[in-house]
Amino acid sequence: xxxxxxxxxxxxxxxxxxxxxxxRVLTLLDGSxxxxxxxxxxxxxxxxxxxxxxxxxxxHRLGHIEQLYTFADPDRSRAGRSISICYLALANETRxxxxxxxxxxxxxxxxxxxxxxxxxxxxxxxVKPGLSHWSAxxxxxxxxxxxLFGLDGEDWQEDRALARYELLYEAGLVREATxxxxxxxxEFVPGATLAADHRRILATAISRLRARIGYRPVVFELMAxxxxxxxxxxxxxxxxxxxxxxxxxxxxxxxxTLLEDSGNFSSGSGRPAKLYRFRAEVLAERxxxxxxxxxxxx
Amino acid sequence: xxxxxxxxxxxxxxxxxxxxxxxRVLTLLDGSxxxxxxxxxxxxxxxxxxxxxxxxxxxHRLGHIEQLYTFADPDRSRAGRSISICYLALANETRxxxxxxxxxxxxxxxxxxxxxxxxxxxxxxxVKPGLSHWSAxxxxxxxxxxxLFGLDGEDWQEDRALARYELLYEAGLVREATxxxxxxxxEFVPGATLAADHRRILATAISRLRARIGYRPVVFELMAxxxxxxxxxxxxxxxxxxxxxxxxxxxxxxxxTLLEDSGNFSSGSGRPAKLYRFRAEVLAERxxxxxxxxxxxx
DNA sequence: GATCCTTATACTCAAAGTGAGTATATAAAA
DNA sequence: TTTTATATACTCACTTTGAGTATAAGGATC
Numbered sequence: 001x002x003x004x005x006x007x008x009x010x011x012x013x014x015x016x017x018x019x020x021x022x023x024r025v026l027t028l029l030d031g032s033x034x035x036x037x038x039x040x041x042x043x044x045x046x047x048x049x050x051x052x053x054x055x056x057x058x059x060h061r062l063g064h065i066e067q068l069y070t071f072a073d074p075d076r077s078r079a080g081r082s083i084s085i086c087y088l089a090l091a092n093e094t095r096x097x098x099x100x101x102x103x104x105x106x107x108x109x110x111x112x113x114x115x116x117x118x119x120x121x122x123x124x125x126x127v128k129p130g131l132s133h134w135s136a137x138x139x140x141x142x143x144x145x146x147x148l149f150g151l152d153g154e155d156w157q158e159d160r161a162l163a164r165y166e167l168l169y170e171a172g173l174v175r176e177a178t179x180x181x182x183x184x185x186x187e188f189v190p191g192a193t194l195a196a197d198h199r200r201i202l203a204t205a206i207s208r209l210r211a212r213i214g215y216r217p218v219v220f221e222l223m224a225x226x227x228x229x230x231x232x233x234x235x236x237x238x239x240x241x242x243x244x245x246x247x248x249x250x251x252x253x254x255x256x257t258l259l260e261d262s263g264n265f266s267s268g269s270g271r272p273a274k275l276y277r278f279r280a281e282v283l284a285e286r287x288x289x290x291x292x293x294x295x296x297x298x
Numbered sequence: 299x300x301x302x303x304x305x306x307x308x309x310x311x312x313x314x315x316x317x318x319x320x321x322r323v324l325t326l327l328d329g330s331x332x333x334x335x336x337x338x339x340x341x342x343x344x345x346x347x348x349x350x351x352x353x354x355x356x357x358h359r360l361g362h363i364e365q366l367y368t369f370a371d372p373d374r375s376r377a378g379r380s381i382s383i384c385y386l387a388l389a390n391e392t393r394x395x396x397x398x399x400x401x402x403x404x405x406x407x408x409x410x411x412x413x414x415x416x417x418x419x420x421x422x423x424x425v426k427p428g429l430s431h432w433s434a435x436x437x438x439x440x441x442x443x444x445x446l447f448g449l450d451g452e453d454w455q456e457d458r459a460l461a462r463y464e465l466l467y468e469a470g471l472v473r474e475a476t477x478x479x480x481x482x483x484x485e486f487v488p489g490a491t492l493a494a495d496h497r498r499i500l501a502t503a504i505s506r507l508r509a510r511i512g513y514r515p516v517v518f519e520l521m522a523x524x525x526x527x528x529x530x531x532x533x534x535x536x537x538x539x540x541x542x543x544x545x546x547x548x549x550x551x552x553x554x555t556l557l558e559d560s561g562n563f564s565s566g567s568g569r570p571a572k573l574y575r576f577r578a579e580v581l582a583e584r585x586x587x588x589x590x591x592x593x594x595x596x
Numbered sequence: 597g598a599t600c601c602t603t604a605t606a607c608t609c610a611a612a613g614t615g616a617g618t619a620t621a622t623a624a625a626a
Numbered sequence: 627t628t629t630t631a632t633a634t635a636c637t638c639a640c641t642t643t644g645a646g647t648a649t650a651a652g653g654a655t656c
Contacts, residue, residue: 006304006305006306007304007305007306007307007337008304008305009305009307009381039305039370039379039381045369045370046368046369046370046381049370067367067368069365070344070365070368070383071343071344072337072343072344072347081337083307083337083344083381083383085368085381143579228633229633229634230632230633245614245615245616245617246633247615247616247617247618247634247635247636248614248615248616250633250634251614252614255613266633267623267624268623268624268631268632269623269624269625269630269631269632270622270623270624270630270631270632270633271621271622271623271624271631271632271633271634272622272623272632272633273632273633273634274633274634281441526603526604527604527605528603528604543644543645543646544604545605545606545607545644545645545646545647546643546644546645548604548605549643550643553642564603565652565653566602566603566652566653567601567602567603567652567653567654568601568602568603568604568651568652568653569602569603569604569605569650569651569652569653570603570604570651570652571603571604571605572604572605
């Protein structure tokens with residue numbers, strides 16, 4: 001196998017925490033870029049490299065790390081090609097102040113339309129007209145838009161955040177699209193941008209995390225050691241951007257052997273709630289649930 | 299951002315097809331390595347690069363392509379670091395002969411224990427004793443082994459193929475583990491090996507594909523244009539390595555609006571069956587099903 | 597042509613799971 | 627003591643799922 005020409009590799013991290021029922025992402029440069037840095041030699045693995053880099057530059061310890069996606073820049077400079085390897089990491093946001101221009105940002109600042117817990121009219125008043133204009137005379141575009149944004153009675157699938165962002169990009173409705181030379185089809189959809197394609201990477205992370213939540217216990221990385229069922233519900237609501245049915249959520253959680261009673265109770269306004277913690281076994285195994293297929297008896 | 303030192307990048311492909319109710323993977327060197335090659339300049343994207351490379355070297359056109367994982371070699375040579383970007387691609391196996399030492403291999407040749415459609419005793423007679431030996435005095439290892447291989451009444455989760463392979467590797471029960479310097483804990487588990495870490499990459503592909511099948515219509519890339527419900531069932535059974543309940547499978551498929559009647563019928567040894575095809579809309583959208591969470595009414 | 601083998605297709609039934617809602621309990625604050 | 631806010635328990639109809647049985651329609655065999 002021939003070696004091919006040398007290229008440069010960069011690691012990009014989406015570090016997520018949930019605090020005060022709000023998902024947050026770690027940023028540099030006052031909220032305008034994700035943490036990123038070159039892959040250096042001396043790292044045992046890519047994960048180790050990423051962990052080291054983020055901890056050194058932000059002073060933050062990372063929990064669970066998972067790879068998101070790798071992509072190559074189409075030769076942006078004559079200095080040679082570069083590829084970016086992107087990661088999702090979960091952290092417990094400690095409230096220690098971060099140095100310099102490092103900060104935690106509410107991720108819905110970049111994707112306001114993804115938060116359906118609060119009533120807003122972005123989709124009705126801005127997304128829909130923009131996409132209609134873009135779809136003019138093209139029914140295939142129209143059904144795609146409707147399906148992704150839950151327009152004509154279609155239901156909203158929270159884990160399709162990436163596809164929604166990509167559609168807006170394609171339609172020239174986000175700022176970075178025109179920056180890259182696409183024609184606009186209406187007013188820009190509200191939402192802060194990020195450097196390079198970092199907003200797209202963040203959308204990838206949101207999609208991945210939201211998809212995982214449904215069938216794998218990932219949230220425990222984001223929770224305090226002890227928490228109430230409502231805390232857990234609020235955390236999942238924050239990530240998925242949807243509100244959940246309290247009684248049914250409770251039943252769902254209790255039917256699995258995910259949590260154990262800590263013996264303690266919460267204090268605050270209202271009746272005290274039991275404090276739970278994740279069972280040690282669950283933390284160890286990171287069980288991946290099986291898929292649902294109609295198996296036959298052997 | 300500093301550029302970091304230059305490295306070499308390689309693309310590795312797991313190309314999957316299903317023929318005669320058997321999943322197959324495209325190999326080079328008479329079934330001993332996956333197709334791999336250097337990332338070259340002039341490719342618009344990584345996917346385009348892969349597609350081009352595979353088509354040129356194997357003469358096979360690729361269908362759906364999806365990224366699997368990227369990993370870095372821990373500085374294996376002083377010639378500089380190299381990273382491998384792995385892909386899963388689905389193809390329709392045409393029966394055209396392939397040139398040279400290129401061939402399709404039944405993937406269960408490398409993972410015989412993953413095929414549970416046929417009765418075999420590999421797990422009972424070889425895996426279990428080996429893992430027991432490795433787990434001696436370590437109950438945590440024992441429960442992990444039991445859960446992954448469905449030992450003490452635990453149920454088999456077909457999409458955990460990668461975790462199973464990694465466990466066997468850790469326990470030194472596959473050949474490449476001792477090659478990499480791990481102690482063995484019993485007789486090697488049957489199954490052909492592949493060059494470098496290609497067997498591990500194949501396990502990753504199997505896990506990914508099996509996990510997808512449950513909640514996304516991916517199989518159509520692997521089927522002929524028209525097929526019977528039994529054909530479809532056999533294809534999914536081949537991939538998951540499990541047999542399905544016929545009537546319930548049929549109900550599941552029919553309840554979704556996935557297929558359409560082609561008007562034709564199959565001929566063969568029993569009553570002729572309706573021939574279906576995938577609906578054009580499904581092919582276009584590649585719908586991703588939402589996750590199951592107890593949503594609250596707005 | 598009657599019979600058998602094979603596969604397709606239709607239906608049934610009970611158990612489990614899910615969406616939605618109501619009722620009661622227990623704390624702190626007014 | 628009443629209000630307010632939350633926790634927890636329970637109900638009920640409806641849907642989905644696992645498992646199985648019954649009937650239909652071809653080709654092959656006698």
